[in-house]
Amino acid sequence: MVKFEDVWLRYRHPARQGDAxxxxxxxxxxxxxxxxxxxxxxxxxxxxxxxLKLIYLAEHPVRxxxxxxxxxxxxxxxxxAALLRRRIGxxxxxxxxxxxxxxxxxxxxxxxxxxxxxxQVHADVTEILxxxxxxxxxxxRPDELSGGEQQRIAIARAVVARPKLLxxxxxxxxxxxxxxxxxxxxxxxxxxxxxxxxxxTHNTELVKRYPAPRLDIEHGRLTxxx
Amino acid sequence: MRTEPxxxxxxxxxxxxxxxxxxxxxxxxxxxxxxxxxxxxxxxxTLAARWQQDATAQLxxxxxxPQAPSADGKTxxxxxxxxxxxxxxxxxxxxxxxxxxxxxxxxxxLGADPAALGLALPGVISAxxxxxxxxxxxxPALAKLSPGTLVQTGALWAGRVAALTTSLQGCAAAVxxxxxxxxxxxxxxxxxxxxxxxxxxxxLIYALGALDGDIAARFAxxxxxxxxxxxxxxxxxxxxxxxxxxxxxxPFAGPAQIADSYNLPPALLIALPGLPVVAAxxxxxxxxxxxxxxxxxxx
Ligand SMILES: Nc1ncnc2c1ncn2[C@@H]1O[C@H](COP(=O)(O)OP(=O)(O)O)[C@@H](O)[C@H]1O
Ligand SMILES: [Mg+2]
Numbered sequence: 001m002v003k004f005e006d007v008w009l010r011y012r013h014p015a016r017q018g019d020a021x022x023x024x025x026x027x028x029x030x031x032x033x034x035x036x037x038x039x040x041x042x043x044x045x046x047x048x049x050x051x052l053k054l055i056y057l058a059e060h061p062v063r064x065x066x067x068x069x070x071x072x073x074x075x076x077x078x079x080x081a082a083l084l085r086r087r088i089g090x091x092x093x094x095x096x097x098x099x100x101x102x103x104x105x106x107x108x109x110x111x112x113x114x115x116x117x118x119x120q121v122h123a124d125v126t127e128i129l130x131x132x133x134x135x136x137x138x139x140x141r142p143d144e145l146s147g148g149e150q151q152r153i154a155i156a157r158a159v160v161a162r163p164k165l166l167x168x169x170x171x172x173x174x175x176x177x178x179x180x181x182x183x184x185x186x187x188x189x190x191x192x193x194x195x196x197x198x199x200x201t202h203n204t205e206l207v208k209r210y211p212a213p214r215l216d217i218e219h220g221r222l223t224x225x226x
Numbered sequence: 227m228r229t230e231p232x233x234x235x236x237x238x239x240x241x242x243x244x245x246x247x248x249x250x251x252x253x254x255x256x257x258x259x260x261x262x263x264x265x266x267x268x269x270x271x272t273l274a275a276r277w278q279q280d281a282t283a284q285l286x287x288x289x290x291x292p293q294a295p296s297a298d299g300k301t302x303x304x305x306x307x308x309x310x311x312x313x314x315x316x317x318x319x320x321x322x323x324x325x326x327x328x329x330x331x332x333x334x335x336l337g338a339d340p341a342a343l344g345l346a347l348p349g350v351i352s353a354x355x356x357x358x359x360x361x362x363x364x365x366p367a368l369a370k371l372s373p374g375t376l377v378q379t380g381a382l383w384a385g386r387v388a389a390l391t392t393s394l395q396g397c398a399a400a401v402x403x404x405x406x407x408x409x410x411x412x413x414x415x416x417x418x419x420x421x422x423x424x425x426x427x428x429x430l431i432y433a434l435g436a437l438d439g440d441i442a443a444r445f446a447x448x449x450x451x452x453x454x455x456x457x458x459x460x461x462x463x464x465x466x467x468x469x470x471x472x473x474x475x476x477p478f479a480g481p482a483q484i485a486d487s488y489n490l491p492p493a494l495l496i497a498l499p500g501l502p503v504v505a506a507x508x509x510x511x512x513x514x515x516x517x518x519x520x521x522x523x524x525x
Contacts, residue, residue, distance in 0.1 A: 079437060082438075086434070096433075109431065110434050
């Protein structure tokens, strides 16, 4: 379960000055049950990435209470936070692939951090690469891959360790329509297997095509929550 | 055809980020200095021990009015004192210094012919003390035979040599501490530069759930390797220099050791291999602290 109660976020060096605008998120409250799916929609700069960062423990709120997978985020040790992060798969808006590693090693990273044995790593990574259609490109470095291929590697890395919660920030941004729908197919498949999913997007076409409960955000405020 | 993955174990790319040749070179220089400081401290202690022995053992006995009759009234004082010294088991080779050598000894102060000044020169006997305890009772015993007899030992010099040795060892300890601190600073700077170069990688694997300890251990392992190698190189480079210094010092260390110009103090031969180990320890600890401190700033 993901639960926000009156959550406020203020960046230490806010991009926009002024009293009312200083907070990136203001009074956010919502709840996503285990196995749920949510679109997170809103115009650029609304605070979608900021909200996702709070979910995947990359920022701390200045106020409010956040509960992720049954754990209250403010109350855990650094070690437990790291262990909790391993249960959350994240597709970053800018992918964040490691340039010095091959596609295979990038995808293997979460499993190796969790100290899985190499046989298991090999089995799962090859399977997931086949799933995103990149099994032939496993020795390619990120700079040898197209934007769409990099995005699929980023998605493979996010799901390879079978996270309980998947968070994707504009995951279709670099994909053509065909690839985007293919990707959504993968994500909904995971969701049907029990993973809780939050996908941020400003692609209204995609939202129409895959109807699901929505969290709408504007100027840091939640304007609609299913 | 199936494509087989080629695995890269160094996934932080630390071989490049900490591939800097400056760190091992600086650590080698520190280790070289540490080796010299240790050798200096050990050598001064060894030489001082010898000199101290010699100096305490040297006895100079001054007998005023050497020709006046001694306490027994028969023999002259100088002869009586000499005979008494010869009879003592703890005194070796007592020898009367000829009036010429006494004159020669004091001529810088009193001119070529002190006798011409009408001064009564004392008789002087040199001897070696072989007793285990200091010859404190010797003076009073001789003074009974011949009033005013003075016994001088090298104790004053021995004390000065001891003080000098202590300060030399203090300096060496200070050098070692400073060298260790500089080495730690060099490691901290190299680690921070490695973190800065791998900032994106480190923050990513942190976000993927790497423990602080895991990340710190990877940096520390690499740093430990570099500092160990650097310090080992420094210690090896110091060896010929130390052997050369040992050869120079050999004549002062006593005749038994002149023959072998390679002899280094055994304590040094034990301490030198310790240098890379200590350097690696400093590297490991500093890297751990630096990385963990840096990670604490991440959310
Ligand atoms: N690291 C940051 N430091 C300061 N301000 C930020 C930072 N990240 C985002 N912001 C600001 O917070 C607001 C919301 O940004 P963001 O969450 O990225 O929106 P979205 O993802 O919906 O486009 C914007 O005004 C943005 O300028
Ligand atoms: Mg965004």
